[in-house]
Amino acid sequence: MEYPGNLFVVAAPSGAGKSSLVKALLELDAKLSVSVSHTSRAPRGQEQHGREYLFVTPEEFRAMVDRGEFFEWAQVHDNLYGTSRAAIEARISHGDDVVLEIDYQGALQIKQLFPHAVLIFILPPSWEELKQRLVRRGDTEEAVIAKRMQTAREEVAQAKHFDFVVINAVFETALFDLKAIVQAQRLKYATQRRNRSTVFRALDLIE
Template sequence: METDISGTLYIVSAASGAGKTSLLRALMDRDPRLVISVSHTTRAPRPGEVDGRDYHFVDDAAFSGLVEAGAFLEHARVFDRRYGTTHAAVEADLAAGRDVLVEIDWQGARQIRERLEETVSVFILPPSRAALEARLRGRGQDSEAVIADRMRAAVSEMRHCNEYDYLVWNDDFDTALADLEAIVRARRLRRARQFHDHGDTLGSLTDGAIAGPPV
C-alpha cells in the first residue's frame, strides 16, 4: 500500500552550462507549489547572484562547522569549492507536503539517495558537446583554461546520467521545460497523493466506501 503523503524531493543535476538553473527558475515561476532548496557554498558569488536566494555563501571555516555539526543532508567538493544541502533546507517543506527541488551534482545525488528512499532524480543534458561549449563561452566570464576544465568536468558529470530516473534534453528550452512539468505532474497523480489532496471528493464519489489508498 502506498502511504507516503509528504512532498517529493526532486534531485536535479546537469553539467555546467546545460541550462539547469534557467529551467528550474522557469519551472518555479509556473508552479507555485514547488520550492527550491538553497544550498551552501564556499565559492564567491557570480554577477547577479544574491546571498540567500541563489546560495548561502559561506567561508570554508563556516562550512566545516556545519559538516561537524551534522547539518548536511549531502555535501561535496566541486572545482575546489564546497557545496552542501542542509537537512533543515528540505525536511520542513517535505513534511508539509511541498515539493522541493535540489540542484546538486552526482556525488550529492548519491548521498541523498542513501538517506532518503522517496526521491525523484532528473539529469538535464545539452544537445551536443559543441552546444555546451558555446554556452560556457557565452557567459564571457571564464578564461580558456577554465572553460577547458569545465568541459572536462562536464563530460565526467554526464557519465553518471545513467544513475538518474529521468533524462531531459535541453535542446529546445520550451520542450525541456514541458518535460520537467510532466515529471512533476505525473508524480502528483500517484494514488497516495491524490487521496491526501482530494480525500473528501473521493469519499463523496464513492459514498465513503474507499477510506484510503487501495492496495
C-alpha cells in the same frame, strides 16, 4: 519515512541550462519552491546571500559538516556545496514540493537517504553545444573550458542513475518536459492516496 511533499533533485553539467530551467519552472508552478543551498564560494555577479545561495566561509562550512547539518554535501570545482537537512525535512513534512539544484554527487547521496526523491538530469544536445554555451556565458579561458568539459563527461556518465533525463536542445521543450515530470509525480497513486485521502475514503477505496 514518507512525507506528504515531493522532493525533486535536478543535476546537470555546467552550461546545460539547469538554473534557467528551474527558474522558469518555479515561475510556472506556484506549488513548487526552491531550496537554497550553502556554498563556500564567493558570490558571482548579481548573486545575493539567501537568494541564489547561502554564502559561508570554508571554515563555517566544515563546521556544519562536522555537526551533521547537511542532507548532502560535495566539493565541486574547488568549492563546497551543501543542503540543510532540517530545512528540507521541515518543508516536505508540511506538504510542500521542493526542488534542489545540486551536482550529481549530492543527488545520489539524497537518493540513498530519501528513496522517494525524484532525480532529474539535464543534458545538452551535444558536446559542441555545451562548449559554446560555456563560451557565451563568459568562460572564455581555454583551460577553464577544458576543465569544465572534462568534469561534464564525468557527470554525464552518472545520468544512468537518475529517474528522468531531459535534453535541453530547445528551452521551451525542455521546460515542458520538466513540468510534465513534476505533474506526473503528483498524480502517482501513492501520492494521490496520501494527499487526497478524503477522496479515496469517499469512494470506499481506503483499506
